[in-house]
Amino acid sequence: MSLDVEVAVRRDGFGLDAALVVAEGETVALLGPNGAGKTTLLGAVAGLVDLEAGSVVLGAKVLTDTAAGVAVAPERRSIGYVFQDGLLFPHLSALDNVAFALRCRGVRRAEARRRARGWLEQLGVGHRAGARPGALSGGEAQHVALARTLAAEPAALLLDEPLAALDVAARDRTRAELGRHLTGFAGPRVVVTHDPVEAMLLAQRLVVLEDGRVTHDGAAGELTRRPRSAYVARLVGLNLYRGSVRSGRLRVDGGGELVAAVGAIGSIAGPALATIRPQAVALHRDRPDGTPRNVWPVTVAGLHVHGDRVRVQLAGAPDVVAEITPDALAALRVAPGLDVWAAVKATDVDVYPDLAASPSGSAPERPRSCAGRSP
């Protein structure tokens, strides 16, 4: 039973146009910046948000089809939804929160409680059955919320930032358990997150939503290696350039040119993206001679220490972030405002076609180079 979603939502100047297919037993991580429409998309799937157009199909069951006037009520969709901060009913104990779903399906009170206790124990929070949500820790509340959703025996599972409310220590532990429970769930599942590590640990496939549109849909490795948006590039810490390839060179939108290895760029023409790892950027006081094919003057805009590496933000045509060692930093006497030369080997420039760029040129993200992950 797969989940097949294609929705358009308009409200208050915000538009969501997204398609998503999740196979049976597959976990898809939905990534995106705040306000990108991730929660709206889940709401549309769960029937909580009105669609302007589109359809939601779960297996053989059409849940929404605006063209046919179908809109199954949320309570009849069999779609489990774990909300961002759990949303446990504050007036009910943990046990009664879980029993709620069973009671709604006509299970008698005693039986519902018995089964609810089973779910809580399965999720490792059986000892908190009598506690009110206010007395639960973030991790416990999240487990109870998941137990409550699973107790309704949904056919598909949606989780909205299930770990966001937890502190770092609890998050690592809970993430592993959550991964186990997700694998144990047979239907399609969607996890919203804006943590790429979480996305990669929990999901087989990553879908990136930006400004109401899907900008990436694919395996985790592909996303990190070849980001298609400034947002993803920032997430994975790459320099990303958008431009167009002409006679073997990428003319970067906003200024500058990049040369890539002939084998990589030879087959490409038209809109393209290029990434450069910050570690691949070398800095020189004087214009270097020799092998690097990409050499251009830049000005130091900022410095950030990341562990045993230093990230140097450089302004030029194009902007670039370099990652160097503290030794190199000392040797170069790099300081903000200093003019230096950036050098990148052609083999360190990865160029790939920009599939999202339409002929009219209205790409979803702003055409500009991007810096590395901000601290």
Next chain:
Amino acid sequence: MAVALVALALVALPLVGLLQRAPWTALPGLLGRPVVVDALRLSLGTSLAATGLSVVLGVPLAWVLARAELPGRRLVRAVVVLPMVLPPVVGGAALLFALGRRGLVGQWLDQHFGILLPFSPAGVVVAQTFVAMPFLVVSVEAGFRAVDARFEHAAATLGASPWTVFRRVTLPGIAPSLAAGAVLCWARALGEFGATITFAGNLGGRTRTLPLATYQALQSDRGAALALSLVLVGVSLAVLLALRDRWFGAAG
């Protein structure tokens, strides 16, 4: 500072006057008089009935005002809260023109069902509900607005029908507002005078509630009037005490 003290004196002095004149030693005897007992019994019965009616009718109304996509909702709300600012006597007159024996609807009720609200305890309940229900509606509407709709969404995704959502999630969410609104509504119903005497008349044991009895006794039987007043003051203090956390909790 000085003005504040004058304001305080203005509010506190009449109460002091009442307490100072209270016939404390004779009070038990006065409270046992038929005029007091009848009025107390009638007032308790009608004000509780009016509160019940206000809850049954007012909660759905508050829900509509808070949640429904209603054209002209502001107008509807203005009409609903009008009795809060309307002189109660005018309210009573309006009730008479609507539900009185020769009134718009009252005429029809009388002819077809033999229902006559004026001069009956039911008329007292109607007058009290008219005046007191807005207090409940306003309080409960605020409660509905304060309930996070996402809890209701969560309940729906767990398979709860709209009615179950309302009963098991929304209602518990508004419980504090409902309780406060009901207490206010009851206190207002208990103290209702103008609309009651205008619409329902004034007959001992049938329509003469505590405030009516107090007013009437003031003209002939001061002792009874004071005893009745003290009963109403006691009730008011009890209401304040019941709502203290809600009103004074934040101020300490």
Next chain:
Amino acid sequence: MPARLAVAVVALALATVPVGCGGGPGERAGAGSGPVGGELRVAAAASLTEPFTALGRRFERAHPDVHLRFDFGPSSGLAQSLEEGAPADVFASADERIMDRVVDSGLVDRDEPVIFARNRLAIAVPVGNPGSVRGLDDLARPELLVGLCAADVPCGRLARALLRRAGVTPAVDTEELDAKALLSRITAGELDAGIVYHSDVVAAGDRVTAVAVPRGAPVATYPVAVLAGSAHPAAAAAFVTFVSSSTARPVLRRAGFLLP
């Protein structure tokens, strides 16, 4: 010093806010012989509204320097206000007992009150007499909506005396605080019948129909008196004399009153 100012203001407030314990008549200044002119306050039984308003105009024509201000209401309520210290120069009651009460509290000298009018009772019914009321017996019919004045106001006390004498136990649905309030319920058709003053029925004209009560029924007696604390005793005395004068008698008679 704000604190001292505050104390002073509160003291002032204490002195001006009515606490409910009014002073006795002796405390009231202005007694004695003053000029006839000024504003004359007349507290009068509600049933006197029509004749006193008419008489007041004549009196003011005869005494241009006097301006009359009437306070009409149930006699018992008025007496209560007077005892609480309400300012007034003349009191006209619909009941001798209430005047006696006022005399007893020292607000009126004992030999002061003069009886100037009497008033019969009448059964008032709405135009068309929907309840087919023919006499006192009908007031016992439970299906009719019947109103009386409250037992502690004169018209209520008299009406009960009348019914008791006729051996009728009325099926009362409401007790109004004065005869005017009762009459307005009858003219509006909210009630089928009620016992009011004959003068009220006359005042209401064709908005109400009267059913006669048996002869020999109790009659209301109207005493009038200058209050001991009057600020304008001369003008007050002039008014009291005027309402008993031959000029006033036809006005009272036309208003449905009997003359002593």
